[in-house]
Amino acid sequence: MRREMLDGAAAITRGALDAGCDFYAGYPITPASGILSHMLRELPKVGGVGLQCEDEISSIGHCIGAAAAGATVFTATSGPGLSLYSENIGLAIMMEIPLVIAVSQRLGPATGAATAVAQGDIQFMRWCTSGGYPVIVLSPTNIPESYHLTKRAFQLAKRFRSPVFLATDKETVMTTESIAESAVSTKAKNAPDWPAIPAEPVGNPLVPFQIDGTIHHYTGSSHNKAGHITKDPEIIAEFNAKLADKIVSRTAEISLIKADLQKGAKTLILSYGISARSMEAAVKQLRSADKKVSALTIYSLWPIPEKQILNCLKGIRRIIIPEMNHGQYRREIERLVTPDIELLGVNRVDTILITPEEIVEAFYA
Amino acid sequence: MPEIVPETYIAEQNLPYDFCPGCSHGQILGALNKSLLQQQLDPSEVVIVTDIGCVGLSDKYFVTHAFHGLHGRSITYASGIKMQNPNLKVVVLIGDGGCGIGGHHLLNAARTNTDVTVLVFNNFNFGMTGGQHSVTTPLNSITATTALGSSDAPMDIAGTAQVNGGGFVARATAFDKDLPDVITKAMKHDGFALLDIWELCTAYYVARNDFGRKEMLGYMDSMQMKSGILQETKRPGFQTRYKALKQQSKNQDKLKSLLLETKYASTLDKPISIVLAGAAGQKVVSAGNLLATAATLSGLWASIRADFPITIQTGFSVAEIIISPEPVLYSGIIKPDIAALIAAEGKTKITRLTKEMDQADTIYFAAGLGEVDSGAKKIPLLFPEGIVKSIKKNISILTAAMLVQELDIFPFKALREAVRKIQKTKVAEINLEILANFEENK
Ligand SMILES: Cc1ncc(C[n+]2csc(CCOP(=O)(O)OP(=O)(O)O)c2C)c(N)n1
Ligand code: SF4
Ligand SMILES: [Mg+2]
Numbered sequence: 001m002r003r004e005m006l007d008g009a010a011a012i013t014r015g016a017l018d019a020g021c022d023f024y025a026g027y028p029i030t031p032a033s034g035i036l037s038h039m040l041r042e043l044p045k046v047g048g049v050g051l052q053c054e055d056e057i058s059s060i061g062h063c064i065g066a067a068a069a070g071a072t073v074f075t076a077t078s079g080p081g082l083s084l085y086s087e088n089i090g091l092a093i094m095m096e097i098p099l100v101i102a103v104s105q106r107l108g109p110a111t112g113a114a115t116a117v118a119q120g121d122i123q124f125m126r127w128c129t130s131g132g133y134p135v136i137v138l139s140p141t142n143i144p145e146s147y148h149l150t151k152r153a154f155q156l157a158k159r160f161r162s163p164v165f166l167a168t169d170k171e172t173v174m175t176t177e178s179i180a181e182s183a184v185s186t187k188a189k190n191a192p193d194w195p196a197i198p199a200e201p202v203g204n205p206l207v208p209f210q211i212d213g214t215i216h217h218y219t220g221s222s223h224n225k226a227g228h229i230t231k232d233p234e235i236i237a238e239f240n241a242k243l244a245d246k247i248v249s250r251t252a253e254i255s256l257i258k259a260d261l262q263k264g265a266k267t268l269i270l271s272y273g274i275s276a277r278s279m280e281a282a283v284k285q286l287r288s289a290d291k292k293v294s295a296l297t298i299y300s301l302w303p304i305p306e307k308q309i310l311n312c313l314k315g316i317r318r319i320i321i322p323e324m325n326h327g328q329y330r331r332e333i334e335r336l337v338t339p340d341i342e343l344l345g346v347n348r349v350d351t352i353l354i355t356p357e358e359i360v361e362a363f364y365a
Numbered sequence: 366m367p368e369i370v371p372e373t374y375i376a377e378q379n380l381p382y383d384f385c386p387g388c389s390h391g392q393i394l395g396a397l398n399k400s401l402l403q404q405q406l407d408p409s410e411v412v413i414v415t416d417i418g419c420v421g422l423s424d425k426y427f428v429t430h431a432f433h434g435l436h437g438r439s440i441t442y443a444s445g446i447k448m449q450n451p452n453l454k455v456v457v458l459i460g461d462g463g464c465g466i467g468g469h470h471l472l473n474a475a476r477t478n479t480d481v482t483v484l485v486f487n488n489f490n491f492g493m494t495g496g497q498h499s500v501t502t503p504l505n506s507i508t509a510t511t512a513l514g515s516s517d518a519p520m521d522i523a524g525t526a527q528v529n530g531g532g533f534v535a536r537a538t539a540f541d542k543d544l545p546d547v548i549t550k551a552m553k554h555d556g557f558a559l560l561d562i563w564e565l566c567t568a569y570y571v572a573r574n575d576f577g578r579k580e581m582l583g584y585m586d587s588m589q590m591k592s593g594i595l596q597e598t599k600r601p602g603f604q605t606r607y608k609a610l611k612q613q614s615k616n617q618d619k620l621k622s623l624l625l626e627t628k629y630a631s632t633l634d635k636p637i638s639i640v641l642a643g644a645a646g647q648k649v650v651s652a653g654n655l656l657a658t659a660a661t662l663s664g665l666w667a668s669i670r671a672d673f674p675i676t677i678q679t680g681f682s683v684a685e686i687i688i689s690p691e692p693v694l695y696s697g698i699i700k701p702d703i704a705a706l707i708a709a710e711g712k713t714k715i716t717r718l719t720k721e722m723d724q725a726d727t728i729y730f731a732a733g734l735g736e737v738d739s740g741a742k743k744i745p746l747l748f749p750e751g752i753v754k755s756i757k758k759n760i761s762i763l764t765a766a767m768l769v770q771e772l773d774i775f776p777f778k779a780l781r782e783a784v785r786k787i788q789k790t791k792v793a794e795i796n797l798e799i800l801a802n803f804e805e806n807k
Contacts, residue, residue, distance in 0.1 A: 001627040003661050005654075005787075014620060023449060030675075044614035049448045049607065054473035058441040061434070061470075065414075065445025068432055069453065091435055114675070175696050176654070177668040178661040181624060209430045211410045211452060213369065217424060219433035228379075228425045229433075281694040353697035 002181035008146045008173035009034030011184045012102055012166065013042060015150025016074045018186050021100070022048035023071035025062035027055055027081060030115040031170035032104040035076040056084035060099075064088060067097045068218050070208030072154065076102035078170075079121050080111065082128060089163050090129035091220045093243065096206065098157035102150070102166040104173040107324075107351055116351035117171040119273055119324040125165045126302045133240075134247040136160065136254055137302040139167040141276040143177055147184035148192055149299065155197040156254065160247055161206055167301060169324075171274045171353060194256055202246045247303060255305030258297040259312050265292040266317040267363060270309070270333065272298040275322045275354050282359035293363065304332050313337065320362050322346035322354045371408060371428060374401040379425050387571075389539035389564030390486055394423055397456070397484065399545035401429075404454075404552065411454045414443040414481075416463035419492040419566075423458050437467025444479040444603075451604040454552055457483040462491045464522050465500035471522070471559075475531035478556040480602030484548065485522055485559065488566035489576075496569025503584055507573045519588075523561035527596045532556025534596040536585075539564035540578060547594065556602035628782065629663040633774040636689035639703040640718060642711025643761060645673065645682050649707065651788070652761035653684025656768065658783035660688040663775035668693040672714070681714035688774065703772070705746065705764045706730040706737065729767070731760065749806045753799050762796050766803045777804060 012035055016024070024039035026032070040050035049066070053059040056077055063073040077085065082103055092099045103125060107118035125137050136156050140146040150166055157164040182188050207216050217227030222236045230236065247254070260283065261268075271279040276297040283295045296312050298305065313319075319341060321330045327345045334343055346362050348354045375398050382391045401411065411429035415421045417436035424431035430453075434442045443455045464471055464485055474481065490508050491497045498508040498515050501522065505514035523536040533554040535547050539562055551558035563581055565571050576584075585592065639656065643649040650671040657667035668687045674680040685698045700721040705728075706712040712719075712734050719728060722741035729746045730737055737743055746764060753759050769780045777800075784796045 001664060002624045003627070003666075004622045004624055005658055005661060005667075006622075010620070017620070023445075025445070038620065042620050044607075044611045045617050045619055047611055047615075051448070053441070054469055057438060058470055058473070061438045061441025062445035062448065064434070065432065065442035065447075066449040067445075068442070069412075069446040069449035071445075071449040087435055088438065171670070171696060175668055175670045176657065177693060177696070178625070178657070178666045179692075182622070185622070209409075209412050209432075209446060209450065209453060211407060213407070213409050215409055215428065215430055217431040217433075219424065219431070220435055221433060227431070229422070277694045277696075284694075352699075353695065355697065355699060356695055 003178045004181065005176050005178055006143055006184065007034065007176045008143055008168060009038060011143045011146040012076070012150045012168070012173070013038035014184050015147040016100070016154065017042060017046065019072070019151040019154035021072045021074045021154065022046065023063065023066040023073045024075060025051040025053050025059040026075050026077065027053055027059050029078045029081050031106055031174050032076040032078050032081070032102065034173060035102060039074065056081040057088065060085045060088040063099055064092055064095070064097050067099060068095070068209060070210065074100045076104065078104050078106045079108045082121060082124060086129050090131060092163045093129065093131070093133050093135070094220045095218045096161035098161055098206065099163045100150070100153045100157050100166065101163060102168060105167065105169040107349065113351050115170055117169050117274060117324065117353060118349065119169060119275065120328070120349065122167055122301055122325070123328045125167055133243050134303055135163050135165060136247065136300070137165040137167050138256070138299055139273045139301050140172060140299070141273055141297060142172065143179050144183040145192070146172060152194070152197065159197055159199070159201055161201055161203065162247065167273060169274050197253070202250065203242065251303045251305065252307065254300050254303060255308050256299035257305055257308045258299065260295040261312060262287070262292050262294050264315070265294040266315060267320060268294045268296055268312060268316045269320045269322065269359060270296045270298065271322045272301060272329065275324055278354045278356050278359060279322055281356035282363070285356060285360050286363055291363065301329070306336055309333070309336060313341070316341060318342040318344065320344045320346060320359065322359050324348055324354060369407065370405045374398045374408060374428055376426055376428050382426065383422050384419060385568045387565065387567035388419070389488065390420055390423070392539040393484065393486055393544070393562055393564065394426055396544040397548055400548035400552065403545060403549050406454060410452070411456065412446055414439045414446070414455060414457045416457070416459035418460040418462050420458050420460045420486040437463045437465070438470065439463060440467060440470045440474045440481065440483060443481040444474060447480050447604055448607070451480070451608070455481045456552065457481055459483060459485055460492070461485065461487045461489060461499040461501040461522070465520070468500070472525055472529045475526045475529035475557050475559070477603045478530060478532050478600055480556055480604045482551045483559040485561045486564060487522060487561055488564050488570055490566055490570045492566045492569060496566070496573065506570070509569070521590065523559065523595055526557070526559040530600070531559050531596065532598050532600055532602065533558035535594045536561045536590060536592045538562065538581060538592065541592070550594070554597070555605055556598070556600060623786065625658065625661045625786065627662065627664040629776050629779045631663040631665050631775045633665055633688065633690050636687055636693070637703070637772070637774065638698045638701045639686045639688070639705070639768065640698060640701045640715055641684040641686070641705050641707060641761065641764065642715045643682050643707030644710040645678050645680055647682060647707055648761045649682040649711070650684045652765040653686050654787060655762070655780060655783045656686050656765050657688070658787050659769065659775060659779040662782050663779045665690060665775065666692045668696040670696060681710040683711055683714055700726070702726050703768065704728045704741070705768065706734055707746070707760050707764060709734055712737070729764065752802050752806050759799055762799055763803060766800055770807060
């Protein structure tokens with residue numbers, strides 16, 4: 001038996017490199033700096049580019065420019081940096097630039113409890129720029145998933161020509177753990193059997209600037225097919241509808257969950273990211289005490305995998321939702337389910353991971 | 366020479382310009398066209414990156430590639446494009462407004478000497494939004510937002526690029542006959558090139574102030590600012606330097622896995638949590654890594670989180686280790702099974718944890734730490750004198766050795782193997798000797 005010791009930052013880096021990432025720009029911030037150092041060290045070795053820029057605005061600006069010139073781009077930050085990414089995420093949406101952004105969440109607001117684990121930015125990722133257009137957000141619960149979901153994020157970014165977030169956190173990125181051999185490698189024997197993302201882009205592929213006699217225009221303004229600014233309401237309506245629809249209409253393709261359902265269970269525990277691990281530990285405890293309980297891990301936070309969630313609710317009377325914020329995903333579930341299902345949050349915003357015992361307690365409540 | 370060189374780089378089907386009559390923006394675009402003609406560039410070799418403002422309308426007037434981004438950020442996109450494809454010629458068209466909101470990017474692009482050419486359309490105010498004051502608005506000028514006259518010292522854009530190391534810096538006016546030549550020089554320069562081009566916004570700045578071509582030149586004189594090329598250095602552009610880094614890194618080892626073969630057996634049947642609490646400089650975290658690695662070498666699963674202040678060379682240093690027969694799910698520690706208090710800083714830091722501990726748990730404590738407020742069993746951390754030169758300096762590795770011996774969940778050999786596996790040769794040698802002495806003395 002062979003194992004290795006790894007932290008999430010290394011797993012994410014390997015995922016990005018194995019996905020073909022050849023451009024990274026970022027600005028140091030704990031708990032995302034590990035990714036910055038790994039990428040800057042590794043990229044020049046494979047002929048890519050890794051940069052530390054003067055701030056987060058410049059970092060994401062460099063990424064978007066490089067992507068328009070054909071790079072497969074990546075950046076990572078935490079809440080304060082995501083705040084500065086905001087305007088350019090809108091630009092990436094408008095220009096339809098594939099862009100993977102890892103957000104290693106720490107406890108805010110502002111500088112907050114630097115640097116402690118949190119999950120307070122999952123709504124922020126969804127609504128992080130003006131206009132309200134959809135983005136894709138994936139969230140790993142452990143180190144192998146950090147690797148595989150990073151790779152998947154690149155596939156989704158390319159397919160949808162859109163920003164894709166990896167919603168991770170301080171604990172997952174900075175804790176070193178032993179993992180099975182090659183759990184984070186292209187040779188992973190134990191790779192999750194997730195449905196493959198089709199390689200061809202939805203709509204027109206991005207054609208990069210290159211010296212081949214063809215000319216391309218990219219703009220953050222509402223534009224026609226030639227990439228020129230337009231004020232024509234019909235063209236604008238059509239384009240904006242497409243921006244929203246390309247993701248929303250393919251929610252099924254993006255949706256990714258892990259359902260661990262038990263027959264006869266009336267309680268479902270639903271979680272994501274680091275809190276899903278506490279959930280898993282709690283489920284073990286409950287089942288070893290002969291309690292019936294189902295569990296649902298959400299990997300694709302946005303767009304919300306509504307159908308998949310609803311499919312897990314047969315016989316469920318109560319949903320417990322552990323998350324390290326004040327109930328940001330609970331409010332989404334609330335509007336999904338019928339009012340006769342009771343919703344119960346287990347929430348912590350005090351730097352300490354939600355304990356399995358707290359979830360067990362909520363079960364007995 | 367490219368196969369097809371156009372007769373003009375202006376997209377004539379999109380003319381006339383949308384600018385106001387008399388606006389100098391069109392004049393500068395004309396000069397850029399002349400420069401591109403001088404250089405005989407393939408249009409697909411050129412990327413024009415436009416900022417926001419009236420100047421930002423310019424992308425549609427060229428038959429080259431174009432990128433129209435956000436206010437003040439054009440230099441960052443341009444630099445990214447050039448990093449990805451250094452064969453492209455990348456030209457930024459930005460206003461004085463863009464140089465204000467994006468000033469940080471401008472001065473850092475000068476510092477890094479990123480190989481883009483920046484043409485500043487400096488008309489002393491925000492044209493597009495209605496003639497508000499900008500960073501270059503001259504003192505006492507009337508603008509939409511300075512009814513009493515501007516009282517802020519104007520920013521010298523060319524000077525800013527100059528003092529921050531910009532490779533090629535020039536000051537010019539939109540009316541200079543040699544403007545195309547200077548643009549060509551700037552574009553040929555390897556490194557950051559900036560032209561601060563003074564010009565007229567007829568709709569606002571000119572209309573509100575007694576300011577025409579003549580006054581503009583007079584103002585330049587009165588500010589003791591010169592026109593022409595102000596700086597030309599030989600420092601290679603960032604992209605050229607980065608190419609060298611790529612070349613140099615090519616044969617270096619890539620990120621690879623450090624595989625840990627299960628060599629030893631363990632009797633552990635439930636998770637055990639250990640907290641090592643010491644001070645900066647005591648190598649607490651590396652001792653924690655050794656324990657976690659040794660456990661992994663013994664077929665167990667481990668997690669380790671390090672905690673230390675941002676000011677890394679002072680204060681506490683804490684390692685939280687969980688060792689388990691199953692993969693670790695909950696990596697937090699609320700009530701440790703074992704705590705080793707190695708220094709006062711660590712002791713204070715983990716008070717919350719030690720208070721939770723009871724008789725089932727054990728606290729090891731170094732000499733001189735005083736009372737420990739906990740219901741746990743307490744055992745002093747004692748090592749025979751002479752076992753190493755300085756017990757104090759090596760207390761973390763000694764504590765790890767002691768824990769391996771006391772807990773007996775995997776063989777001592779596993780710890781030695783961990784040292785060999787993960788520590789640098791020099792450190793490993795020292796630590797292996799310490800471990801040997803420890804074993805002899807036990
Ligand atoms: C972030 C942001 N803030 C404000 C604006 C509004 N805005 C549009 S153009 C402009 C000023 C442009 O002035 P300048 O760069 O000098 O260009 P000019 O119009 O004079 O050519 C401003 C503030 C914007 N587009 N984006
Ligand atoms: S407002 Fe000023 S800068 Fe804009 S087009 Fe008119 S004259 Fe030119
Ligand atoms: Mg202006």
